[in-house]
């Protein structure tokens with residue numbers, strides 16, 4: 001895409017999650033979410049696809065500002 005032209009420093013977002021797969025796709029059934037699900041968006045979690053707090057280290061080391069997606073059920 002145009003936006004990535006000249007993006008010489010482009011690097012992979014995913015460094016360790018399920019690298020044997022051609023594409024990482026996860027499915028969570030809404031019915032399986034009891035109260036909320038906290039989903040990783042930084043690709044550093046050791047408990048993929050759920051957030052394990054690894055984004056804090058990533059943000060500290062890189063100056064990034066990423067965090068999880070929280071899916072909540074209404075009470």
Ligand code: FES
Nearest residue numbers: 040041042051054
């Ligand atoms: Fe990736 Fe929290 S560990 S968003």
